[in-house]
Every structure is written in structure tokens, then in C-alpha cells.
Amino acid sequence: MRIIKLGLISVVFFAVMITLVSLLFPSHVRISKAVDINSDKETVLAQLKDTSNWKNWYPGADSSMPVVELTATDSSIQFHQVGNVNRSGEGFNIMPVGQPHTVTVQWYMDIHLHWYPWEKFSSLLLENRYGPFMERGLTRLKAYLEK
Numbered sequence: 001m002r003i004i005k006l007g008l009i010s011v012v013f014f015a016v017m018i019t020l021v022s023l024l025f026p027s028h029v030r031i032s033k034a035v036d037i038n039s040d041k042e043t044v045l046a047q048l049k050d051t052s053n054w055k056n057w058y059p060g061a062d063s064s065m066p067v068v069e070l071t072a073t074d075s076s077i078q079f080h081q082v083g084n085v086n087r088s089g090e091g092f093n094i095m096p097v098g099q100p101h102t103v104t105v106q107w108y109m110d111i112h113l114h115w116y117p118w119e120k121f122s123s124l125l126l127e128n129r130y131g132p133f134m135e136r137g138l139t140r141l142k143a144y145l146e147k
Helices: 002-022 042-047 052-054 115-147
Strands: 028-037 068-072 076-081 086-098 101-111
Touching: 002 115, 028 115, 042 052, 042 068, 042 076, 042 086, 042 101, 042 115, 101 115
Parallel strands: none
Antiparallel strands: 028 101, 068 076, 076 086, 086 101
């Protein structure tokens, strides 16, 4: 009986410790990638605003394009994938560079997490999961707009 009681107390203690450590992790994560594109701002904005053109550069758009809702301004585009609960939003910021006909396109992804320890610890891997996807998309966008 003592061993069972010790085991139960140890499991509860470690669960509480893991939860307390996970509370030190942020509940909002932003993943961001950027690329310089040799094109004018209007061309880049037109390409990003029209989701039917995304098949030319968005990774995976040829097989299963996500349904998105867009909100656009003159220098940014925010979109939300319909049905995705964790991601509060994604978007593109278009920023001028000192060189003529060159802009920096930043693709960001905001993810809000619950207090659950498994979500907080899994946030350590979000950069590895979404970063290469975003880099591949920006590289393809750059190649498409610069040809």
C-alpha cells in the first residue's frame, strides 16, 4: 500500500510541476518569415489579394487549397483559414526597401495556445513545423513574380 501511495503522490507531484513549468511559456506564438522580391508593391499586392492565383506559389494549393477569408489594406493582407481553431490569423506585410522596385514580403502566423501543458510544450516545435512551409511558399512567390 505504501508503494502505491508513493507512486500516486509522485505522479501528482510531477504533473503539477510540469503544469507549473508550462505556465512560464508564452500563450501567443508568432512565426514570421520574410523575403525581398524585385517587383513593385502593386504587383505583389495583386498576387497576394487574389486567392485564385495562390496555386502558382502557395505550397499544397494544387492539391487542397485552404478556404481563406481575406482582409486587405494598402500594405498588408490578413487571412484566416476557415475551420482552423488554433491559428488566430496569418498575413502578409509588404514593406518598401531602399532599392527601387524591391519590396520585402513578410509572412507571419499567429498562434494562440491554451494553458494545457501539452500545447505549451508542443509550441517549441511550431517553428520546425510551419517555418519550412512558409519559406518554401515565399521562395516560390519570389520566383513567380521575378520571372
